[in-house]
Amino acid sequence: MAPSRAVGVGLNMAGSDMAGTDSGWETVIGLEIHAQLATRSKIFSGSATAYGALPNTQANLVDLGYPGVLPVLNGEAVRMAVCFGLAIGARIAPRSVFARKNYFYPDLPKGYQISQYELPIVAEGVLEVVLDDGVRKRIGITRAHLEEDAGKSLHEGLPGLTGIDLNRAGTPLIEIVSEPDMRSAREAIAYMKKVHTLVRYLGICDGNMQEGSFRCDANVSVRRRGAEQFGTRAEIKNLNSFRFVEKAINFEVERQIELIESGGKVVQETRLYDPDKGETRSMRSKEAANDYRYFPDPDLLPVLLEPAFIEAVRATLPELPDAKAARFVRDHGLSDYDAGVLTASREIAAFYEDVLQRVGSDPKLCANWVMGDFSAFLNRDNLEVGAAKVDAAHLAGLVSRIVDATISGKIAKEIFEAMWESGASADAVIEQKGLRQITDTGAIEAAIDEVMAKNPGQLADYRSGKDKLFGFFVGQVMKATGGKANPAQLNELLKAKLAG
Amino acid sequence: MSLTRTDIENIARLARLELTEAEIPVYVDSLSRIFAFVGELERAPTEGISPMAHPLPGLAQRLRADEVTETDRRDLYQRNAPAAEAGLYLVPKVIE
Amino acid sequence: MSALPSLPAPTVAGLARGLLNGEYSSVELTRACLDRIAAGQPALNAFVTVTAEGALAAAQAADDARAAGRAGPLTGVPIAHKDIFCTEGVRTTCGSKMLADFVSPYDATVVSGLKAAGTVMLGKLNMDEFAMGSSNETSYFGPVRNPWDPALVPGGSSGGSAAAVAARLVPAATATDTGGSIRQPAALCGVTGIKPTYGRASRYGMIAFASSLDQAGLITVSAEDAALLLGPMSGFDPRDSTSVDSPVPDYMATLGDSLEGLTLGVVREFFDKGLDGDCEQRIREAIAVYERLGAKVREVSCPNLPLSVPTYYVVAPAECSSNLARFDGVRFGHRCDAPRNLADLYSRSRGEGFGAEVKRRIMTGTYVLSAGYFDAYYLKAQRVRQLISADFARAFADCDLLLGPTSPTTAFAIGAKCDDPITMYLNDIYTIGANLAGLPAMSLPCGFAGGLPVGLQLIGPHFSEGRMLNAAHRYQQETDWHLRAPSVWA
Structure with a gap:
């Protein structure tokens, strides 16, 4: 969790939106996104970070918090955090400091989490999101800091006991803390998806939400429309799917409005979303020990970043989604919507460009095929771009036969399906099935x-x-x-x- | 500066230390004395002086290469565990 | 104790010569040490664990290496480690019930460095619990007694190290110093102690008390012995982010340098009303020795130094409250019987596993870091720390080394200062400053007051160990205080 003093200082008030169900209320949302960095080893030790290993087989002495051990910072985690900061136009701190956040929990081996508090590595960035209706909105990012992940508590199969697996302990995270700039669950999702796209573009996070590589806490409050003061917020913990974020926020907004309208008061607390019941509930266990006693970690020195290092990282940045989308609109005449969909994934965008280059014309037709049947089949079969039997050359071959009127668009769909199953080229399928268009x-x-x-x-x-x-x-x-x-x-x- | 019994109980709770009934007055007394003693610091003129968190000035954190250097030594490490089963460390049920 | 076997030489340097010349084997030497340890343990309680079997095996290996022509200057020299250093396969208790059964799966870097140099580990030395104490009375394994008078404390927290060397049970021992834990017991037991610059030796594997103050060092009979052993235990360690990446000089090479032109600063604030008159006299006599050796002596002032004790008693407890949070009864260490729930597991395991002084410091530190008190205590103390460091830096603009007493008094009676923590904390009034500023410092025997040893303290600028050892060695060539041992242990 970020320091509370950083949240609640909203500046960017543009684009207010209808709150939930009751137009007399405005929702205020800030997100704290935790993205696991895709390093090979942990942030402070040489243990592997691979997912799914047997319990505690990737927990070394440092991860276990053994007496006498010390942390040494993984340079790749620093580089990845800088990448993110540069991608959101943020200030990269020339000097950042690791601090200890002290609390007792079985999945936290040292009794403190090494995080950053007063001097985070990334501060003051911004992301622009495009909502479904095409409205653009800028979401402020207060800060992004490096920290270590905790382990996992397992409750199944051990009556009366909890089992602790510390394989995840020490996995590097960046916690990305937004300003309270979002005014609806819809905006929150758009922002979260944007961050998700960005971290995958940068190659700093695999974005796998099922495995917990990308998850978020939502700070939610409501206030009467027109009020200047923020309402009291609740923090909803550990939301690991876009759908849960949306449902949890909408539930929480209604809960708070009902509570206030019936004469009650929202209390500042941590709440947990229960996906089975579709509701949030208070986590009183976390409330008792809410004095984290942050102080600079004496085992680690300040991280000093030279301008030359930062510029070297900048030089390695890929073309980012917004720039790519703008280029697609400008150079290929695509709509904002199409450009946004194609650039939401770096792999899809690259695939589209590959197809287009091979066809050599008709960018809109190429876009329709990539966004349409090709993406639909990927989703249906739960495949990554590179894993499909239809590669860019094959799809380009198919589109080319439409362009040169060998086949119709309708027939092309049938051909595509055959290509998807067999991996054959469009021409081969056309010949084999005799589907050449009659132009005589x-x-x-x-x-x-x-x-x-x-x-x-x-x-x-x-x-x-x-x-x-x-x-x-x-x-x-x-x-x-x-x-x-x-x-x-x-x-x-x-x-x-x-x-x- | 004088601490109360409640102060001591709160600190002990935050530090997860069970104190016996007999220990509490001892700590009320000794911590009160310690805080009276360190209260001397108040008089030191420190305007414009930055806090010193580390004894060697100007040093920077060294960055480690991102390499996996550890192998699985769970069995060895769990020999010190008071309660472990199936590779997991066991604690009383955690209720969230 | 009339049958007490004596060691063939009192110093590491002497024993190393004997081994080199084939006068005795390491196995013979190790046996002699083990015999003295066995004889001394009931009276002194200096050891927590004696590793006789491992020691003899290591001694045999050292003798074999020597026979094969692979011996270094320290091969086969027996030493012992303070029980704060993790030792692979050997119980490492830190003087606490919390770790009474803890067997470390790894060696501290200091331990592996000295092992690689061929030294033989005799065992683990008693200490104040988690190094929190100045009298060795807080150890779960009972107090260590002063070889000069068993009714007295040996000082702390490295009391076992100092007592074992003073009683010539071992020729040298590792130790650690967070606020004076090497120098004060060295002074009270009449032996030589060195706390190097912060970051000179790795803290990896040294169980943390206060991370920004802790430093590994040595207790030896002579400065020459310290110079011999300091090299192998020092240097950059990729496992410790705060260890310093600069080459370790050859301390032996400069040991005999002339002191002509050396400027010694006598710190005015060290000669306060708390300093015992006889002790002061011994320090003045030591200053005269240095003048005879060609050093220039001048008075200097460090006006903020009197604030070092209150500063320390904010910073050190703050860090310790966090460092000791890992002892929760889950992965290692003491766990209470039949915990009712998680909160009970934590508070009872910790309440039972830690002794009174450790709990006092954890609570003090928890308080100074807590909401509402952080600025007034923790940040304020870190600012005063900056002032104290600046005082030292100013003094070193005009002096090569600073000089003063190590401790305000000679050894005191066991139990005498247990009731009031402040009285106990003030034992370290002259030593804490060097820790706050990360400076290297030593304590040398410089005579006796009322039949008990008095320690002379030297403090140098960062990484001036070579010059400091040189100054200490030249003093020890002029005097023989460091060679005096209690008659029963001689």
């Missing part, structure tokens, strides 16, 4: 003549003014050609023929 005028006219001959009644009705029957004839001709007739040619020829 004579062949299409022959098919039209045949349909007209078979449907004299409809033909008469059409000619007497029933324009709607045009669609009927298109469908019949398509059917007769196995869907392979070039749609534009078909339209043109059919119109002429029907006119008589």
Whole structure:
């Protein structure tokens, strides 16, 4: 948790939004996002950080807090934190200090967590989010600091006991503390997704929410619309999915509004979201010991960062999502929405650019295919971009056959499905299934003549003014050609023929 | 400066130290004396003086290379554990 | 004790020569030490654990190495370690019930450094619990007694180290100093003690009391012995972020340098009303010796030094309250019987496992860090610490070394100062300043008052161990106070 003095100092009040259900109230949300840094070893020891190892097999003497051991800082964790700071345009502290946060808990081996308090490594950044309706909003980031993760408590299978696994203890985290700038769960989710995208772009966090690599605490309060003072906030702990964040915030907002409207008062406390019941409840166990007695950790020296180091890190930054999206809009003529969707994942964006480069034209068509069928199939089969049998060359091959009118868009979907299953190229599937589009005028006219001959009644009705029957004839001709007739040619020829 | 019984009880709770009934008045007395003694510091003129957290000035934290240098030694480390089972350290049930 | 076997030489330097010349083997020497330890233990209680078997095996290995032509200057020299240093496979108690059964799975860097130099570990030395004390009365394993008079304390917290060396049970011992825990017992037992610059020796594996003050050092008979042993236990350690990455000089090379032109600063604040008159006299006599050796002596002032004790009793407890939070009965250490719940597990394990003084300091430290008191106590003390450091820096602009008494009095009776913590804390009034500023400092025997040893303290600028050992060695060539041993133990 961040120092309380840092939260509650809201400056960026732009873009207020409707709160939950009752328009007389405004919701105020700040998020504390914990992102595990994707280092090989822990922040203060040489233990592995791999997920899923047998209990306590990745907990060495330092992680266990054995008597006499000392922490030594992992330089890669520092570099990753600096990466993040630069990506949000923040101030990178030339001097930052590790502090001890003292409290007793079984998953906290030393009786204190090494964190940063007064002098965090990253301060004062900002992220712009685009909401569903296209509205842009800037969310202030108060600070981002380095700290160590705690272990895990396991309650199953041990009657009356809790088992402690310290494999996770000492995994590096950056805690990203926002300003209380969000005014709805929707905004909070948009911001959280933006941070999620960013850390994965930077390669500093795998973003795996199921494994707890990316999780957040939400500070939620409500106030009467127009009020200047913030209401009393509750901190909802350990939200590890976007859906839970949304549900927990909405539940909490309603709870607080109901409480105040029925004459009660919100108390400042830590609450836990229960996904089974869909509600938040007070964590009284955490309240008792709320004096963390922060002080500078005497085992660690101040982290001093030279401008040259910071600039060297800056030089390694990839093109960031916002810049990439702006480029897609500018260079490829995509809409803001499409550019946003494509750039939400660095891998998808790279895949799109690869496809586009191979096709050499029609950026919108390429975008539709990447965002549409390709993404849908990835989701369906729960695959990463690189794991699909359809690679950029294959998809580009398919799009190219649409562009050169070898196949229709409709047929292309059928071809894509076959490519997805077999890994074959578009051309191979087209040949194998004989799906090449009919562009020969004579062949299409022959098919039209045949349909007209078979449907004299409809033909008469059409000619007497029933324009709607045009669609009927298109469908019949398509059917007769196995869907392979070039749609534009078909339209043109059919119109002429029907006119008589 | 004088501390009360309640002060001592609160500090002991924060420090997770069970004190016997007999110990409490002893600590009320000795901590009161200690705080009267360290109260001397109040008189020292420290305006504009920065706190000194570390005895060697100007040194910077060294950064370790990100390398896994440890192997699994759980069995050895758990020989000192008062209660461990299936590789887990055991404590009375934690209720959140 | 008439049958007490004597060691063939009183010093590490002498024993190393004997081993080199083949006058005796390391096994023979180690046996002699073990015999003296066994004879001395009932009277002095200097050891918590004696590792006879391991010592003899290490001695044999040392003899084999020597036979194979692989011996260094310290190969086969027996020493003992303060029980604050983790020793692999050997119980490491820190003088506490909390760790009464704790077997360390690793060696402290200081221990492995001295092991690599060929020294033989005889065992683990008694100490004040978690190094918190100035009399060795807070040890869970009982008080250590002063070899000069068993009714008296040996000083603390490295009382076992000082008593064992003073009684010639071991030729040298490791020790640690957070506020005077090497120098004060060295003074009270009539032996030589050195606390190097903060960061000179690694703290890895040294159970932490107050991390920004703790420093490993030595208790020896002579400054020459300290110079021999300091090298192998010093130096940069990648496991300790606060250890300093600068080469360790050859302390032996400069030991005999002339003191002509050396400027010694006599710290005015050390000669306060608390200083015993006879002790002061011995210090004045030592100053005269230095003048004879060619040193220039001048008076200097460190006006904030009298605030060092209250400063220390904020900073050290604050750090200790956090450092000792890891002793919670979960992964190692004492655990109470049948805990009712988590809170009970914590408070009873800690309440039972820690002694009275440790609990007092944990509570003091918890209080000074808590909300509402942090600025007034902790931050204020760290500011005063800055003033004290600045006083020293100013003094070193004009002097090479500072000089004064180590302790206000000679050894006092066991039990005499147990009732009032402040009286006990004031024992360290002359030693704490060096810890707050991270400076190297030594205590040398400089005579007797009422039949009990008096210690002379030298304090140097950061990393001036070489010059300080040189000044100490030249003094010990002019005097023989350091070679005096209590008659029963001679």
